[in-house]
Amino acid sequence: xxxxxxxxxxxxxxxxxxxxxxxxxxxxxxxxxxxxxxxxxxxxxxxxxxxxxxxxxxxxxxxxxxxxxxxxxxxxxxxxxxxxxxxxxxxxxxxxxxxxxxxxxxxxxxxxxxxxxxxxxxxxx
Numbered sequence: 035x036x037x038x039x040x041x042x043x044x045x046x047x048x049x050x051x052x053x054x055x056x057x058x059x060x061x062x063x064x065x066x067x068x069x070x071x072x073x074x075x076x077x078x079x080x081x082x083x084x085x086x087x088x089x090x091x092x093x094x095x096x097x098x099x100x101x102x103x104x105x106x107x108x109x110x111x112x113x114x115x116x117x118x119x120x121x122x123x124x125x126x127x128x129x130x131x132x133x134x135x136x137x138x139x140x141x142x143x144x145x146x147x148x149x150x151x152x153x154x155x156x157x158x159x
Contacts, residue, residue: 086134086135087134087135087138089131089134090131090132090133090134090135090136090138090139090142091135091138091139091141091142091152092131092142092152093128093129093131093132093139093142094119094123094128094132094138094139094140094141094142094143094144094145094146095142095143095145095146095152096142096146097122097128097142097143097146098114098119098142098143098144098145098146098147098148099146099147099149100146101114101146101147102114102146102147102148102149111147114143114144114147115144115147115148118147119139119140119143119144119147120140122143123136123139123140123143128143
């Protein structure tokens, strides 16, 4: 870069940044910290996501809502509201997501079967 000063000759100005070694060490440090943080989160939650309660409720809500929507006579919906959601969960038909929090899965199933708005859905509830 060349800088021109009034009344003086042209002066070459060099701005030295950090060395490649310093940049490499900083990048390696950031990568190691990020890797360690990810490893800790995975160890803490294993196969269960940190938002497992929301996932359980939402899965139950979707199951109950689908049964209600595709029930032409309304008999299956009545059966769900009369304890069918608990029977589905106890029989293992709720899937892996129901195992995160069985009670919330049943609550979501009942809300979906009744046609209510999902109470515990979204980022803030």
